[in-house]
Amino acid sequence: MRTLVSRLSRPVLVAVTALLCLAGLAPTPAAPTPAAADASGRPAPRQTLRNPVREGVADPWLFHRDGSYFLSYTATDRIVLVRANSVAGLATAPAVTVWRDSSPDRCCGVWAPEFHFLDHRWYVYYAAAPPDTVSGHRMYVLESAGASPFGPYRFKGQLATNTDFAIDGTVLRLPNGRLYHVWSGVPTGSTTQNLYIAQLRDPWTISGPPVLLSQPTLAWERQGSPIEEGPVVLRRAGRTFLFFSASHCATPDYALGVLEFTGGDVLDPASWRKTPTPVFQRSDANWVFGTGHNSFVSSPDGRETWIAYHAMTSPTGAPNGSCGGDRSLRLDRVDFDADGTPRLGPPSASWQTLPLPSGDPGTRGVSPGQYRLAPLNNTGNALAVDDCSTEPGANVSVWAADAASPCQRWNLSRFGDGYRITNAHTGQALTVADCSPDNHADVVQQPDQGADCQRWYVDALLGGAHRISSTTSGRALDVAGCAAAPPADVRVWNFWQGDCQKWQLTPVT
Numbered sequence: 001m002r003t004l005v006s007r008l009s010r011p012v013l014v015a016v017t018a019l020l021c022l023a024g025l026a027p028t029p030a031a032p033t034p035a036a037a038d039a040s041g042r043p044a045p046r047q048t049l050r051n052p053v054r055e056g057v058a059d060p061w062l063f064h065r066d067g068s069y070f071l072s073y074t075a076t077d078r079i080v081l082v083r084a085n086s087v088a089g090l091a092t093a094p095a096v097t098v099w100r101d102s103s104p105d106r107c108c109g110v111w112a113p114e115f116h117f118l119d120h121r122w123y124v125y126y127a128a129a130p131p132d133t134v135s136g137h138r139m140y141v142l143e144s145a146g147a148s149p150f151g152p153y154r155f156k157g158q159l160a161t162n163t164d165f166a167i168d169g170t171v172l173r174l175p176n177g178r179l180y181h182v183w184s185g186v187p188t189g190s191t192t193q194n195l196y197i198a199q200l201r202d203p204w205t206i207s208g209p210p211v212l213l214s215q216p217t218l219a220w221e222r223q224g225s226p227i228e229e230g231p232v233v234l235r236r237a238g239r240t241f242l243f244f245s246a247s248h249c250a251t252p253d254y255a256l257g258v259l260e261f262t263g264g265d266v267l268d269p270a271s272w273r274k275t276p277t278p279v280f281q282r283s284d285a286n287w288v289f290g291t292g293h294n295s296f297v298s299s300p301d302g303r304e305t306w307i308a309y310h311a312m313t314s315p316t317g318a319p320n321g322s323c324g325g326d327r328s329l330r331l332d333r334v335d336f337d338a339d340g341t342p343r344l345g346p347p348s349a350s351w352q353t354l355p356l357p358s359g360d361p362g363t364r365g366v367s368p369g370q371y372r373l374a375p376l377n378n379t380g381n382a383l384a385v386d387d388c389s390t391e392p393g394a395n396v397s398v399w400a401a402d403a404a405s406p407c408q409r410w411n412l413s414r415f416g417d418g419y420r421i422t423n424a425h426t427g428q429a430l431t432v433a434d435c436s437p438d439n440h441a442d443v444v445q446q447p448d449q450g451a452d453c454q455r456w457y458v459d460a461l462l463g464g465a466h467r468i469s470s471t472t473s474g475r476a477l478d479v480a481g482c483a484a485a486p487p488a489d490v491r492v493w494n495f496w497q498g499d500c501q502k503w504q505l506t507p508v509t
Contacts, residue, residue: 043364043365043368043414044362045086045361045362045363045364045365046088046362046363046364046365046417047355047356047360047362047417048353048354048355048356048417048457049087049088049331049353049354049356049459050350050351050352050353050354050457050459050467050469050474050495051328051330051331051332051347051348051349051350051352051354052311052313052328052329052330052350052497053087053088053090053091053328053329053330053331054071054082054090054091054328054329054462055328055329055461055462055497056325056326056327056328056462057071057073057310057327057328057329058073058074058293058310058323058324058325058327059073059074059111059112059168059230059293059310060072060073060293060294060295060308060309060310060329061073061112061113061114061115061295061308062295062297062308062329063115063295063297064297064298064299064300065117065149067085067300068083068084068085069083069084069085069086069087069089069090069297070082070083070115070149071083071084071090071308071329072113072114072115073112073113073310073329074110074111074112074113075095075110076108076109076110077100077107077108077110078097078099078100078110079097079098079099079100079110079113079124079126079142080095080096080097080098081095081096081098081115081149081150082094082095082096083096083150085361086356086360086361086362086363087306087331087356087357087360088356088360088362088363088459089363090329091459091460091461091462092460092461092462096150098124098149098150098151098153099124099142099151099153101128101155104130104131105130105136106128106129106130106138106140106158107128107130107131108128108129108130108131108132109127109128109129109133109134109136109137110126110127110128111126111127111128111137111167111168112126112127112167112168112230112293113125113126114126114169114170114171114295115149116171116203117147117149118171118173118179118203119203120147121143121144121145121146121147122143122144122147122148122149122151122153123141123142123143123144123156123171123203123204124141124142124144124153125139125140125141125159125169125170125171125181126139126140126142126169127139127140127166127167127168127169128140134165135164135165135186137165137166137167138158138159138161138166139158139159139161139166139167139169139181139183140155140156140157140158140159141155141156141157141158141159141203141204142154142155142156143156143203143204156203156204157204157205159181159183159204159205159206160205160206161181161183161185161196161198161206161210162209162210163185163186163187163188163196163210164185164186164187164188165185165186165193166183166184166185167183167184167185167229168183168184168229168230168231168293169181169182169183170182170183170231170232170233171200171203171233172197172233172240172242172266173233174240174266178199179199179200179202179203180197180198180199180200180266180267181197181198181199181200181206182195182196182197182213182231182233182242183195183196183231184196184227184228184229184230184231184244185210191225191226192215192216192226192227193216193225193226193227193228193229194212194213194214194215194216194228195212195213195214195215195228195229195231195242195244195259196210196211196212196213197210197211197213197266197267198210198211198267199267208267211267211268211269212269213259213269213272214228214244214259214269214272214274215228216228216246216247218246218274218276220246220247220253220255220257220277220278220281221246221247221257222246222247223247223248223251223253223254224247224248224250224251224253224321225247225248227245227246227247227248228244228245228246228257229244229245229246229293230243230244230245230292230293230294231243231244232244232294232295232296234296234305234342236305236336236340236342237336237339237340238340239260239261239339239340239341240260240261241258241259241260241261241342242258242259242260242261242272243256243257243258243279243294243296244256244257244258244259245257245292245293245294246278246292248321248323249290249292249293249321249322249323250321250322250323251290251321252282252289252290252312252319252320252321253281253282253290253321254282254289254290254291254292254321255278255280255281255282255291255292256278256279256280256281256291256292256294256309256344257274257275257277257278257279258274258275258279258342259272259273259274259275260272260273260275279342279344280294280307280309280344280347282319282347283346283347283349284317284319285346285349286346286347286348286349286350286352287313287314287317287349287350287494287496288311288312288313288330288346288347288348288349288350289311289312289313289314289319289320289321290310290311290312290320290321290322290327291309291310291311291330291347292309292310292311293309293310294307294308294309295307295308295309296308296334297357299357299358299359299360300357300358300359300360300361301358301359302359303358303359304333304334304357304358305333305334305336305342306331306332306333306334306357307331307332307333307334307344308329308330308331309329309330309332309347310327310328310329310330311327311328311330311347312326312327312328313350313494313495313496313497314496315496315498317494326497328497330347330348331354332344332345332347332348332354333354333357349474349494350474350476350494350495350496351469351473351474351475351476351494351495352474353457353471353474365414365419365458365460366412366419366458366460366466366505368412368413368414368419369411369412369507369508370409370410370411370412370424370507370508371409371410371411371412371505371506371507371508372401372403372408372409372410372505372506372508373410373468373503373504373505374398374401374503374504374506375398375479375499375500375501375502375503375504376465376499376500376502376503376504377479377482377484377498377499377500377502378398378484378485378486379401379504380400380401381398381399381400381401381479381484381486381488382398382399382400382401382402382405382408383396383397383398383408383410383477383490383503384396384397384398384399384405384407384408385407385423385425385426385428385445386399386487388405388406388407388425388426389426390425390426390428392428392445392446392447393433393444393445393446394426394428394444394445395442395443395444395489396430396443396444396445396490397486397487397488397489397490398479398486398487398488398490399486399487400486405425406424406425407423407424407425407426409423409424409425409508410422410423410424410430411423411424412458412505415455416455417457417471418455418456418457418458418471419455419456419457419458420448420454420455420456421456421468422448423445424508426445428445428446428447428448429445429446429447429448429449429454430443430445430454430456431443431444431445431446431451431453431454432453432454432470432472432473432492435451435452435453435472436453436473437472437473438473439473439475439492439493439494440480440491440492440493441473441475441491441492442489442491443477443490443491443492451472452471452472453470453471453472455470455471455472456468456469456470456471456477457469457470457471457474458505461502464504465502465503465504466502466503466504466505467495467501467502467503468503469492469495470492473492475492475493475494475495476492476493476494476495476501477490477492477501477503478490478491478492478493478498478500478501479500479501480493482498482499482500483500
């Protein structure tokens with residue numbers, strides 16, 4: 001399209017532009033309305049989010065308390081806690097170290113910390129090991145000095161799990177107040193990872209013999225290795241569900257199953273019923289793989305339940321798995337049947353936009369203003385209109401950065417939950433060509449018609465970069481082929497967390 005338009009005379013160009021409006025650039029809505037302003041005159045907080053929420057997160061433990069969300073996750077050599085008023089703010093909020101242990105038997109391999117508020121104090125359950133060993137992992141407990149989840153904490157001890165390998169411990173609290181510890185362990189002489197349960201005398205002491213609760217006997221639990229791990233409790237309508245992760249984390253088939261307590265003695269495996277198939281698993285259509293090790297969080301107003309989990313993607317949508325730091329935090333809302341049965345559905349794609357949890361205050365986002373946009377894969381480049389053309393339909397690429405070039409400057413202004421991005425030289429809007437919803441659609445400039453394909457979500461990422469996504473398709477502004485040498489074409493592509501999809505926004509003063 002851009003080649004044809006650049007050759008047209010002005011009268012024909014006007015006619016073509018009108019046809020383009022009829023074909024897909026018609027205003028949606030007819031007259032775009034800037035984002036509502038609060039009492040301070042600033043744009044109102046944004047009310048949507050896109051997955052992944054935060055990069056570099058595995059084994060997420062997310063909870064909401066006293067008006068804030070708190071996130072912990074595997075940080076390997078310490079226990080960290082992230083705090084934000086909105087789940088969207090978790091993307092960039094700092095991780096605060098609340099515990100680091102130099103004891104040689106538990107200094108390292110700190111995995112899957114969980115924070116539980118019991119009897120007016122916080123207790124942190126986590127796995128740790130000596131240096132350079134995986135099989136040496138055992139479960140440990142910390143206790144807070146007061147009511148703050150940030151501590152300070154003191155070490156309470158090791159839980160007597162009586163298995164050669166113990167990780168992913170959680171707490172089950174019944175309505176009668178009794179506490180139980182549930183964890184993943186490997187018995188002596190075995191390579192199968194099972195779920196175990198034992199009663200707790202207090203939050204840091206197991207009072208009875210461990211009971212083998214569940215084993216990975218089903219085919220979907222044995223992909224890569226026979227594993228059940230990551231147990232977490234969900235209660236609804238008087239029912240108790242124990243979610244768990246199964247198969248090896250390095251496979252795309254890492255998935256969630258459920259054990260439901262059917263009544264009787266919780267220490268009796270016969271009192272639990274396992275789902276025969278996964279309840280949450282990979283979605284090849286959505287480019288999401290290795291969905292697992294989850295937690296549940298209530299919305300700020302208590303009306304909704306959300307699942308927090310880690311997952312993987314890939315540059316092309318090819319199935320992928322990982323046990324490393326390239327996993328990311330993702331969120332989806334949980335629906336329930338009338339009888340309290342949870343329904344998780346497929347994991348949402350990176351190009352899908354979700355409303356924030358009910359009662360979430362949202363985030364302010366990027367301040368309106370003029371910026372240079374540089375791709376993280378080569379910050380010596382900058383987003384520009386090709387040849388500084390003023391023609392509608394002119395292509396947009398990255399070129400070698402030139403601070404003096406006005407066609408490398410872009411004005412950002414809020415519209416609804418997104419932004420209008422217009423070129424400072426031409427005044428025309430950054431546009432997905434033909435308003436295409438497709439992956440790999442081209443990006444051009446066009447006169448602003450108020451169309452959705454001329455609006456962009458701008459989401460902050462760790463490290464100061466931003467993801468810029470079309471509000472039409474949700475696909476991210478992307479340097480084609482991740483080319484580092486300028487000039488390089490810019491298109492939209494499914495967000496896979498590549499550096500060529502992350503943009504530094506530098507204010508122009």
